[in-house]
Amino acid sequence: MPRLKTTGGRKFVTSLEPYLWLLPAMLLFSIFTFYPFAETIFKSFFIVDVMGELRKFVGFENYVYILSDPQFIKVIWNTLYFVILAVPISKVLGLLLAFLANKRRSASPFYEAGFALPMAMASSVTAMIFQLLYVPSLGLINGLLGVEIQWLNDPKLAMISIAIIQIWLSTGYAFIFLLSAVRGVSQEVIENARLEGASPLRQLISIYIPLTSPIMFYLICTDIAYSMMMMSFVNILTEGGPNNATMTIMQYVFKQFTASGNFTNANPAAVIAFIMTFIVTMLSFIWEKKGVHYQ
């Protein structure tokens, strides 16, 4: 190693060098991830004025306050309801599409791209398109079905309508991952099953589902964490209404601090949102150890 046998100054440069390569990334992480994370937690224990300045230390009182507010509890349920509606269905649809597209055929690039395409679409553009489809009086969905459903204005339906958009948008993503997983299943296993007379349904249940479960697990975990943060659709389409039926936790945070400058409620709500995703991630790690089949 001739390089190390240099002067003291050279050695110093060598030992400092990796930190210099890391400096920009670490600086940006510090400013825009670690600092705001610490600040949000720290400030959640204070009464904060509209300018974001600390007023008074109150310990856990802010948490007690919002968690005893029925509106906030409803917001948490709404968020979980959205997750339960949106996450599993898009995964099942993605798996079925992947199973259908499994075998490479001459037309498969076309329908593979077709199924995957919504991945490239932004939530705001998609929201605008569904706003058009959902128009109650003369919108296309109601028009074709000959019904008069208040998709976004009926408190009972609004969250389901929002979840449908998310399902449509995220199925393509699940499809792409599951397609590569399904194609990764060894042909030998499938051939054996076929020789033993296993039907396609049987193959799906006892071979494809268990063997693709690690990817499925990854998709479910990341999508739960992602969906818990959803606010774009409701901010564009309902602003949390009607009657707070679609108010998700991030929409609540956003409204608290933009509409009324209420940082005192917004900070602890954001911390609770973080804890919720963190718990889900941890739970899924535990569940992973127990149930998921790795090859």
Next chain:
Amino acid sequence: MIAKKSTDIFIQIFGILLSLLFLFPLLYALSVSFMEHKDVLSMKPNLLPPTITWDNYSQVFTKTNLDRYMFNSLVMSAITSLTRILLGAMAAFAFAFFEFRGKRLLFGLTMATLMIPPDVLIIANYTTVSRLGLINTYIGLCAIYFVTASNIFLIRQHFLSFAKSLREAAYIDGCSNIKFFMTILLPVSKPILTTVLISSFVNVWNQYVWPMLVTNQDEMRTIQVGITMLKDRESSVFGPVMAGAVIALVPTVLVFIIFLRKIVSGMTAGAVKE
């Protein structure tokens, strides 16, 4: 044999029809963008425009700032994707090729950022950006997207696959680290860097919440924010909005179709555990 072939053809036709059905919202938006206002929400629903008009497109360009929105999105996506490559590759270089004190800690901290959803940080980040006077600026728009742990991880994985001998050989030839990084490592890593570039571009182009938060002047809106403000929620003038939606989709959809394989390999590689 013939029976097998006909099921094959049947499945292909079925697949294509199903994908068209699946893409129905997108195709309908395309169709509405060419419809006259009276045909959009008519008593008898129209799937295809009875008469084709370009009015919606000319309206959305002449009466709104759509071109400016597109330009802003382009600037934001281009700047952030390029920085993500550069800073990501630099960090990955340190993690892959150097041994130093605190390496495990710093790498652990980098990966830990993945556990924190960016959305829970928007209050504090908004406060920071507005204190720095960066509201309605490109730097403010880009601020939180300059670097991501998943990119660092992906590039690092790729660098690790290089034989250490490549670096040793370069050193024996008297190549400095910077020279090695710029003239050898980056050029041979072009495929993975392209993947990062493309997926970053699509990802940042599609962002909505943060750009909405840090801009309040119409000229600084990105396309994703601007598109939602082309009409009031109760208004039924959908034609120009759908024309805007189609325009907003063109860059990402094109990039996506052209680079589908690359994007997919980049994503799925990121998902695989060590």
